[in-house]
Amino acid sequence: MNKTLVMLSAILALTASSLAGNISGKLSGVTGVSVVYVDTIAGKTFPPPEQHPVMNQKGLAMVPHILVVQAGSTVDFLNSDKVAHNVFWPSVQSGSKKGPGHNLGTWPQGDKRSFKFEQAGVASILCNVHPEMSGYLVIVPTPYFAQTDSSGAYKIDNVPDGQYTLTAWHEGSKAQSKPVAVAGDAKADFTLSK
Amino acid sequence: MSRSRTVLLALAVFVCTAAQSSFAIPAFARMYGTSCSTCHIDFPKLNDFGKAFKDAGFKFPKDDDSFVKIPPVMLGAPAQKEIWPKAIWPGVIPGLPPISVRYATFFQVLSKNRNNFNSPTPAIGDFIPRTDFQDGTLTLLMAGSFGSGVSYWIDDDIAAGGSGAAGGMGDAWLKFNLSNVFKLPNDALSLRVGQFELDLPWSQARTWNLSGWDIFDQPNVGTGADFVNNSFAIASGTQGVELSGGHSYGGYHYSVAVVNQNTSGTAPGPANVGSGGDGFFSDSNFKDLYGRVSYRVNLERDAESRKGIQAAGATGPHDHTYVELGAFGFYGRSVQRFDTGTAILTAREPFYRIGAHAAFNYRTFNLFGAYMYGHDKNLVLNTAGDGLASGQPVHFGGGFVEADYMALPWMMTSLRWDSVNSASDRLNGVDGAGFFSAFHSTRTRITPGVQFLIHPNIKAAFEYQIRPEQVVTDPTTGDIVTGPFRTNSAVAGLDFVF
Numbered sequence: 001m002n003k004t005l006v007m008l009s010a011i012l013a014l015t016a017s018s019l020a021g022n023i024s025g026k027l028s029g030v031t032g033v034s035v036v037y038v039d040t041i042a043g044k045t046f047p048p049p050e051q052h053p054v055m056n057q058k059g060l061a062m063v064p065h066i067l068v069v070q071a072g073s074t075v076d077f078l079n080s081d082k083v084a085h086n087v088f089w090p091s092v093q094s095g096s097k098k099g100p101g102h103n104l105g106t107w108p109q110g111d112k113r114s115f116k117f118e119q120a121g122v123a124s125i126l127c128n129v130h131p132e133m134s135g136y137l138v139i140v141p142t143p144y145f146a147q148t149d150s151s152g153a154y155k156i157d158n159v160p161d162g163q164y165t166l167t168a169w170h171e172g173s174k175a176q177s178k179p180v181a182v183a184g185d186a187k188a189d190f191t192l193s194k
Numbered sequence: 195m196s197r198s199r200t201v202l203l204a205l206a207v208f209v210c211t212a213a214q215s216s217f218a219i220p221a222f223a224r225m226y227g228t229s230c231s232t233c234h235i236d237f238p239k240l241n242d243f244g245k246a247f248k249d250a251g252f253k254f255p256k257d258d259d260s261f262v263k264i265p266p267v268m269l270g271a272p273a274q275k276e277i278w279p280k281a282i283w284p285g286v287i288p289g290l291p292p293i294s295v296r297y298a299t300f301f302q303v304l305s306k307n308r309n310n311f312n313s314p315t316p317a318i319g320d321f322i323p324r325t326d327f328q329d330g331t332l333t334l335l336m337a338g339s340f341g342s343g344v345s346y347w348i349d350d351d352i353a354a355g356g357s358g359a360a361g362g363m364g365d366a367w368l369k370f371n372l373s374n375v376f377k378l379p380n381d382a383l384s385l386r387v388g389q390f391e392l393d394l395p396w397s398q399a400r401t402w403n404l405s406g407w408d409i410f411d412q413p414n415v416g417t418g419a420d421f422v423n424n425s426f427a428i429a430s431g432t433q434g435v436e437l438s439g440g441h442s443y444g445g446y447h448y449s450v451a452v453v454n455q456n457t458s459g460t461a462p463g464p465a466n467v468g469s470g471g472d473g474f475f476s477d478s479n480f481k482d483l484y485g486r487v488s489y490r491v492n493l494e495r496d497a498e499s500r501k502g503i504q505a506a507g508a509t510g511p512h513d514h515t516y517v518e519l520g521a522f523g524f525y526g527r528s529v530q531r532f533d534t535g536t537a538i539l540t541a542r543e544p545f546y547r548i549g550a551h552a553a554f555n556y557r558t559f560n561l562f563g564a565y566m567y568g569h570d571k572n573l574v575l576n577t578a579g580d581g582l583a584s585g586q587p588v589h590f591g592g593g594f595v596e597a598d599y600m601a602l603p604w605m606m607t608s609l610r611w612d613s614v615n616s617a618s619d620r621l622n623g624v625d626g627a628g629f630f631s632a633f634h635s636t637r638t639r640i641t642p643g644v645q646f647l648i649h650p651n652i653k654a655a656f657e658y659q660i661r662p663e664q665v666v667t668d669p670t671t672g673d674i675v676t677g678p679f680r681t682n683s684a685v686a687g688l689d690f691v692f
Contacts, residue, residue, distance in 0.1 A: 059260055060228050082256035083243070084502065086510040106506040108498075128510040129243075131650070132229045 021184040023166065024155040027148050029191045030170045035068050035138045036154045036190070037145035039165040039177060040120070046143050048072030052114060055125060055135055057085045062125055062135025066171065071120045071141050077104060078112040086128045087113065092139065094121030095175075103128075122169065138169055159186075168192060219337050220651060220691050221292035222252065227263035230650035230691075235513070235558075236606040237653065237691070239402040239598075242443040242513045246503045249381050249441050251345035251371050252338050255503060264289040266341070286341040294335040298689030300328035300404070310677035333364070335691075343371030347390075364399060364431065365390045373439070386436040391429065392484045393438060393449035395520055395551040395564055398429035403643065404657045404687045407564070408612040409592045414545065414570045417621040421541060422570045422588040424528040428547050434481065443503055444492045444514065451484040455527055480527050480542065488520025488551070507557075518553040518562075528570065534579055541582050545570035549593070558600035565593035590616035592637075604647040608657075613638045634664060652690040659683050 027034045048070055056063040058080040069075055079085045086106045092099035099121055104113045106129070117123070117139045125135035138145075144164075146154040159182050167177040168190040180188045223230055230237055233244030240248065246255045254261045270284025308322040330353075337347040349364035367388030373381055391399045398410045410429040416422030434453030440446040492514040494500040504511035524547040532539040549566030567589065574585035592614035599607050615636045643657030659682060666676040 059263075060226065081260070083254065083261075084504060084506055084511045088509070103509045105508050106511045108502070108506070129504075130228055130232055132227065 020158045020160050021182050021186060022155055022157050023144075023159050023180060023182060023186045023188060024153070025188040025190065027152040027154065027168055027170070027190045027192060029193050030152075030173055032171070033066050034148045034152070034154075034168055034170040034190075034192070035066065035140075035145060036148070036156065036166060036168045036188075037068070037138075037140040038142045038156065038159060039167045040141040041162075041164065044142075046070065046072075046141075048074075049143075052076045054078055054112075055137065056080050057087075057127065057133070060130050060133060062127075062133055065134070066136045066138060066147070068138045068140060068145050068147060069117060070143050070145075071139050072116070072118060073139070074114050074116045075137065076112045076114050077125075079107055079109055082109050084108055084129060085133075087125060088128060089123040089125050089137070092117070092119060092121035092123045094119065097121075136171055219252075219292075219335055220294040221288070221290075221336070221338065222247075223651075224290065225264050225288065225292070225338070226254070226261050228261075231603075234650075235600060236402055236598075236645055236647060237651070238400045239606075242504045243511075245442040249443070251343055251369060251384070253345075283342065285344065286339075288338050292336050292338045294691055296333045296335060296689060296691040297330060298333075298687060299330035300685060300687045302326050302328060302686070303684040305680040305682040307677070307679045308681065310679035343374060345369045345371075363389060378439075381441060382439040384438050386438065389431055389433045390436065391431050392451060392453070392524070393436065393486050393522075394428065395486070395488065395522065395553075396562070399431070402606075402645070403596075403608070403610070403641075404655050404685045405641065405659065407594045407596075407610075408614050408637070408639070409549075409564065409566050409594060412566075412568065412590060412592065412614050412616070414568050414588055414590055414616075415618060415622060416570070416572060416588040417618045420572050420585065420588050420618065421530050421532070421574050422528070422543065422545075422572050422618075423530055424543070424545055424570050426526065426528060426545075428524060428549075428566065432482070436484075442488075442490070444490050444501070444516070446487070446489050447520075448487045449485065452481045453484060455480050455482050455529075482524065482526030484522070484524045486520060486522035488518055490516050490518035490553075492516045512557050513555055513560075515556045516554070519551070521548075521550045522566075523548045530573070532575055532582075534575065537580070539575075539582060541573040543571045543573050560598040561595070563593060563595035565591070567591045588618055590614060590619070592616075606645045608641075608643040608645070610641040610643070611638070612641065634662075638662060651692060653688070655687040655689075657685050659685065 027036070052074050053067055053069045054076045055067050056078045060081065067075070077087045084106050086103070088101065088103035090101040092101070099119050102115065104115060107113060117137065120139045120141040123137040123139065125137055127133040144156050144159045146156045148154045161183050164180050164182060165177050166180040166188050167175055169175045170192050172194055173192040176190050176192055178188060178190070180186050220230070222233070233240060233247055235241045247253065266286035266289050268284065268286055270282060272284055274281040274284045303325050304322060308324070331351050332353045333349055333351050335349045339345045346368050348366045351362055351364065365388070367386050367390045369384050369386040371381065372383045372385055373379065376383060391397060394410060396407070398406045401407070406429065411427045413425040413427050414422060415425065432453040434451055436449055436451035438449035440448055492500045492505070493516055494505050494514060499505045500514070505514045525544070527542040527544050530541040530543060532541060545568070547566055547568045549564055551562070551564035553560070553562035568591065569587055569589045572585035572587050573582040576583040594610060594612045596608060596610040601607050613636060617635045619637065620635045638661065640660045641657050643655065645653055645655040647653055661681045663678050663680050665674050665678050
């Protein structure tokens with residue numbers, strides 16, 4: 001009985017892997033971290049992860065500077081500095097649309113505040129005490145996303161076979177989208193400009 | 195120095211200070227990688243965090259090291275402390291030279307009937323222009339911390355008063371935080387040594403207004419019947435030592451200073467004494483004394499917020515809602531020489547200034563004011579002409595009330611009332627000594643203003659100084675000797691720091 005179950009599991013795993021692939025490629029024209037993600041898939045929804053991603057405020061900086069989360073995620077904003085910080089975002093930009101902004105208030109070291117981001121888009125995270133502080137929250141509609149490395153390369157794992165729209169975002173650049181067909185491994189390169 | 199020259203000097207000081215120098219320190223912004231607005235409401239006006247930064251000796255009040263983006267250069271490993279006195283106590287210097295530069299320039303427009311100030315007969319007086327570009331001021335600023343509770347400040351106007359013109363040293367001091375040495379509460383005791391502006395409730399040297407508060411620039415120059423020729427103003431810079439402590443963002447604050455005797459009324463050093471060294475700034479062994487005490491009560495209901503450096507609000511930290519009360523006093527002696535014809539007598543005339551101040555703040559609305567009374571003993575020649583006797587003291591009083599409101603984070607509006615009552619000013623004014631001099635015992639102005647932060651380090655400021663219309667009358671005959679005129683002036687300023 002146990003042997004049968006193990007064999008069935010192995011077959012299922014092999015089948016699943018044959019239906020999912022990776023999207024990889026390279027971004028050029030910009031330096032620094034970029035985000036690449038599979039855009040909204042018609043008719044499909046994805047449960048948000050239970051784990052709360054954290055954006056920290058440390059040394060008068062947002063850490064990480066860019067945080068990618070799936071729509072529906074609850075993000076924890078932590079203050080690790082011995083000065084009070086505030087968190088607000090003027091809007092959530094999605095293409096040409098602007099969703100409402102929000103001010104979470106002010107809190108001291110060690111405290112955190114949480115917020116659930118339902119809609120996909122990009123929120124510029126700011127502190128109204130220290131105007132030089134800046135972070136970006138990239139809220140993506142699917143769990144298929146990746147950040148580029150220092151060379152601009154990226155790889156999104158476990159993307160089911162299918163036709164998708166792939167979007168690349170970089171701070172200060174216009175986001176760029178292109179169709180991509182995934183059947184096993186797929187490649188998609190982008191050239192962004194400031 | 196003759197009385198009329200002293201009056202002219204005092205008025206020149208007044209006119210020059212109508213466009214005040216002021217400071218913010220971009221070197222700190224570089225060092226900590228943070229914006230000017232971390233410490234300033236509208237530079238150089240400090241917010242509560244900026245006050246705490248200053249109180250802590252130009253350091254973040256807590257965990258300073260974790261905020262420094264440009265690490266300092268170690269002048270000895272911290273562990274060297276363990277073997278002291280067999281090693282020099284270690285310190286640090288800034289990783290980059292802490293030099294900042296500020297430039298400010300001004301433009302003013304005066305009232306149409308300004309030239310009625312001049313009596314039509316018997317001579318044509320000075321021409322008062324309708325508009326005037328003022329001399330710019332270029333200032334170098336250096337300030338910071340050397341570690342172990344030692345902080346420093348130097349500011350110098352490299353050029354003031356026109357192209358290539360020399361300026362002068364402003365403040366230049368070292369400050370030692372002695373709280374740890376004597377195991378006192380944090381920032382309870384500091385010693386400042388050098389040249390500095392007295393610890394006024396609001397710094398005149400670093401005011402955010404285009405023109406300084408009149409009462410802080412008020413000298414006390416008696417009339418021809420008096421022997422008081424004291425050009426000392428409470429905002430004058432001086433040299434000495436100061437003990438201070440407390441926190442200006444809440445609770446108590448105090449300072450006690452022993453400073454050089456002011457030398458108005460005579461040359462600072464006898465002509466027959468060569469200054470092979472540093473020369474002499476004083477004319478007697480006496481040193482002037484200054485003290486100030488204040489207490490500020492933060493009014494937030496929430497205890498944690500009330501005790502914090504800045505109050506936590508729903509949408510961000512802000513300055514506390516507070517009430518502050520304080521008092522200050524100065525005691526000194528000014529020197530006068532009397533040439534009796536047969537001998538020169540020296541009168542060291544005691545004088546004092548005493549004042550009180552109050553402030554109220556609610557978020558971005560700040561209401562504050564001060565009153566100060568000045569009194570100079572008036573030593574005159576006795577009837578025999580061979581000694582000194584007490585005459586009628588020469589005194590003045592006055593103050594100001596100012597309301598500042600940050601209408602937007604980049605726009606501050608202000609309204610100010612200044613008033614100085616000095617009978618001798620009025621009497622001296624009849625001599626035609628100056629356009630802005632008083633022709634009434636009470637010199638009053640109302641000054642609305644607005645300031646715009648174009649960037650956190652660039653500011654455009656405007657103010658309109660409204661003074662009552664007046665005429666000059668001869669105090670003896672009561673005759674009117676000029677047409678009615680106003681000394682209203684609109685002043686625009688532009689300054690930037692980097």
